Every structure is written in structure tokens, then in C-alpha cells.
Amino acid sequence: MKSLLLLIEGDDELRPVVKELQATPVPGTQNPFEGTLSNKTRIIAVTTGVGPEQAYRVTANAIRQFNPDYVLSAGTCGALVQGLEVSDWVVTGDVRAIGQAHQQWSTLETLRDNDETAAPRLGQALKQTPRWHQGRLVTVADEPIHCAMAKAEIATLHDAIAVDMESYGIARAAVENGLPWVVARVVVDTPALPLPDLGAMNVHTGRPPLSGIAKYVLMNPFAGPQRLHGLWSLVQTYAFHLVRILPEFTDGSRVSAPREECQLV
Template sequence: MRTVLAVSGMSFESRIAAGPGVETLHGYRDAALARALEARLARDYAGVISFGVAGGLDPTLPPGTVIVATGVRAGAESFSTDPFWTAALRRAMPNAICGLLAGSDTAVTAVADKAALHEAHGALAVDMESHIAARVARAHGVPFVALRVVVDPADRPVPPLAVAGMAADGSTDIGAILIGLAKAPHHLGGLLRLGRDASAAKAALVSARKALGEGLAQPATALA
């Protein structure tokens, strides 16, 4: 059976995505992610899925909202998702919200920046991997889709220490967070709120993964 490649930013997202018919890639950003994807797509994958959490842009979407992307927008670039695989995702998760995702090379943390990005293209959420995965998949002629779950809502900023705690390898740098808290203890409240939001997002991501089953609902994997 051909496998699909699940692309994520953080290690916990990859652990959730992993399973029969699925290989994972995480811990890369920007050009490094593009290079890693180029190397992996030298192999014969049935498709590429961007899988994980995202920052909310639509103010109506609470943490834990599952989004099946109809496309990805990054600046002037637009990427379509594979219609057949997207339809399969929607059948597996009929309560998911469908719409546009935004891709960004940098973390979008301020409420004003989230609002501007939502107003520009109507994107529901933003992440730092989907646009890169879509770009490389398109270059290789490989089907691409994206499934993301809102973690931080549009009306709430991401605490600076949360960004500082994102290690380059996709893990959480607890040491960096503790050092930051020692210097700026007033950020503790924001981190605790984000922790609650993250718990809701992780639970929704796990539920979505179970609903998708083997091969993350990719139609070709079922036929291989």
C-alpha cells in the first residue's frame, strides 16, 4: 500500500498523525522544510497532508475547531487542495469547518496581525507549514490537502514565551519557558490560557485522526 506524508511543525502533531499508511515529517521551517520535503518526495507517496494545529483568524472559531482546507493562501501565492481527498476528509468529519488557510513564514501572534490576515483573504486560520507543503507537492504533482485545528483564537494574542518555547526540532523547550517566566512572571496567565486552548486543540486533533483512519482518508491508499 502506498503511504501518505503528514507534514507538521511540532513533534506532538506528528505523533498524532502517525499510523498505518502514514509517514510523518516535522521539526523543519522555511527553506529547511522545503528541502526536507523535496528529499522525501523523491519517493512515491500517494499524497501530502498538512496536519496539526493553527492560529485562529476567524473570530467566530473557538479553540478545538477542526478545519478542512479548501485552499492555502500565502501572500500572492494560492494553492488548491486535491478535491477528491478533500471530499473524503469532509465525509469522515462532517462537522469540520471548510475554508481557506493562510500560510506564513513567521509566527502570527498579535491580534491586529491576525485580523489583518483574515480581512485580506478571508482565511480561517494560519500555520507555518501548509503553504510550503502545498508548494512542493504541486511541483512534484502529488495530491495535497490540509487539516488544521484552531489552538489560539483570533481575539487572543500568543504569549511571547510560547513562541520562545518552540524548539527548532519541533519539541517544546521547557527550559526556555521557565527562564522566560523567571524574567517576566506576568506572562504566566497568558501561558495558562494557551495551555487550556492547546488541550482542546490536541483532543480535537486526536479525534480527527481517529475519524480519518488508515492513510488519513486518502482515496488512493484505499485503492492501492
Template sequence: MKIAIIVAMTKELNLLLPLINSCKEVSSANGFSYYEGLMAGKEVAVMQCGIGKVNAAVGAFALIEAFHPDIVINSGVAGGTGSEAKILDVVVGDRVAYHDVWCGPCAERGRIQGMPMYFEAPAEVLAKIDESGHVKKGLIASGDQFVDNAGELARIKTLYHDVLAVDMESAAIAQVCHIKGVPFTSIRVVSDTPGEADNTSQYQHFWDDAPLQTFHVLTQLIEAL
């Protein structure tokens, strides 16, 4: 099985690369660099796409074209929503959706015309992840903004009352995978909660703890695939 892993930021990439055996950097004709090797005994290719929906979509498409994976996994951080997913909890996206999309009066908010409202992770993949302790399964909502205030979070929760986490890439990667017919799931560790104390400070200090919870879940999933 060939597994593609996408992260957005250098900080995330630097935490992930030490977990890859026989890791080598590969430059492709499309201008992206990948890191190929073995993780939990499986063939993997890792890329850093950059922050935001456009970077995520372009990176996902390029990685799929270059590596032809059997599954794409997005790993990284996300904001909490004041739900049961707290700081350092891991949210596995059983569904992902956009929170900043509206195609007009005849369309549902959050849905791109011609696309599903929710991009769902394969049930057989979700079944391999143990939901216990710090691991939660639920909805991740994506948009091109760092959500840092309670008012914006409240708006998102009017669209998706059960949203567990917010990020800037998952839905865009999921849409590309949907178009290309490649299974996808997102695994995110909660770094901060908008509206609770100083969430920007929470996010900054989060990296001081070098959290590896999301990679623990990622490794367990890859072992089980």
C-alpha cells in the same frame, strides 16, 4: 495506498505516534528520520519537519523522494482569524496560500511567480471529510511568523477576507506537492486567536488539554481513502 503525514513540532509528533500501529523509526540517507507503520489500515510514513516554510519545504521534498506517497497530509495547529473557526475547531484547508509573499510591483501579493495563487486540495479528498460541528473547510494562509496581534491579522485579512486560519508551513508543503505532482491537504486545529484576550497564553495552555481533534479527522480521512 501510501500516505505521508507531516507535522512541524515534537508536541504534535508525540500526540500522533501512539495512533500508528507497528510503528518503526527509519533513518534515511537524506538525514531525516521517518516513522512508518499502519494507521486506519493504511501504510503511512510520518515525519517532523520543523517550524517554518524552509523546514516544511525541505521536509516535504525529502519525504516524497523517500516514501513516494499517493497523498501528503499536513497535520498540526494553527491560529484562528476571528472567523467561525474557534479554538479547538478543526480547519481543513480546501485551499492554502501565502500571506507574506510579494514578488514585486508586477505580481499579486501572496503569489509566487509561476505558481498558482491558491494551492487547492483535491475535491475527491475533501468530499470524504464531514464538515459539521467542530470541522470547517476553508482557506489556510501561511507565513514565516507567529501571528500574535490584531494589526497583523487585519493585514492578512485584507489579502484574504475569507481566511479561516494562519500557520507557518501549509503553503510551503503545498507548493512542493504541486511541483512534485502529489495531492495535498492540510488539517489544522485552532489553538488561539490573535487579538482576542491573550492569544499567546491561549496557545501555551492549549497543549494542557492535549487536543486530539485534528487526529480524529485525520483518522477518518485515512479510513475513507
């Protein structure tokens, strides 16, 4: 593999990855960063912003601009089922776009990459630290899922283990360009420990409003700062492990000519 396009939701998630990669801004741009692994693989790291449509547009543009060999959806996700804990990873080549709550979480489209070895190879590169799980990830478009009952319903309806807001859009752009893709995301919330509701995230940066953060801390003066610091630390650790495993993963990825190997369900 000569080059890998790494898509991640927001600036706060991108920053530690850029630091670990020792990446530098691509000349003439503000968002994309470029780094080189020890095996000479070129890594282009780009923030997608929030939501599948935004992620699709950014990914499609980045593919046209940088012509990568491989696409990786990175960042955070939420666990839908028991057994996944905060700081565990979800690695998968099976994503499904689903409708909103008023649409009964209906299936919109399922994408599966035919390289069934990609997710296990990512997991094996982690060497059990942190723990990793392979299974379907669903992507929602409207807002994060905070309710444990909604998570349980989605998990049952779609045989899914995790949820995010970008991976379907990233995978869709990869499929349309004949590129292999995989998801490698870290769990930041579970049914028993939901994410703090900090308000609507900025669609471009992925950041919640400062007023939402301030309100959360005021309402939770003891647990609030600890929870927010825990999330910050989790993202730093995720970036370290992500960059650590990329050389082994890219060495083992056999990339052929553009192909139509992804299954659409």
C-alpha cells in the same frame, strides 16, 4: 490509496499522533515514523520544523524517500476571523504564501488542489465533532501572528480564515511532484485568545525555549500553567481525531497517476 505522507510541525505534535497510530521509527532514521491503518494504508509521519522553506525541504525529501500517494499537512493553525474557536479544525486545499508585515502582507503565491472533494470528505469524516471550517489558509514565514489587528488585516486582504507557518511549503513540494494534497489543522489561537509569546521556536523541533516558558509562567502564575496544559490537551485530542478519520478519508481518496492538476495563481 496505498500510502499517505503526514507532515506535522514539531516533536510535541508528532508524539501523540505516533502513539495513536502505534507507529514505529523507520529503520535507519530518527525522525520518520511508519504505521498502518485498519484499511492497510501505510502512513509515514514526519516533522517538518518551523517555516515554509524548512517544511518544503523536509516534504520534498520525504516524497523522494517514501514515494507516497498523498500528502497531508497536519498540526496547528491560528484563526484569523470570528466564528472559529480553539479546538475547531480548518480543512482546505487552498493555501497562499504571503509576505511579512513590512511588505503589507503581499501575496507571494496561491496553490489550490483541483480535488475539491478532499476537504469536505475530511470534514464529513469528523462527523461534526470537532467542528470544521473550509476556507483559505495563509502561510507566513517570519513568526507567528499574535496581534488581533494584524489578523483582521490579513483576513480581509486575502479572504482567509486561518494562518500557519508550514502548509504552503508542504503544498509546494507536493505540487512539484504531481501529488494531491490537503490541509487538516486544529485551531490553537484566535483573535480574542492569542498564543502565549514564548520566544522564537526552534526551527527543527518547533519548541519554544525553556526560558520563554519559564518567564511566561512566572508572569502568569495562575493562568499560565492552565493555558499551557490546555494547549497540550488540545494536541492530544487532535491526534486522536486525526487518526480516527484517516481510514475513512483514505478509503474515499481516488489517486491516479502523477498529475499536474494543481492551480497556481
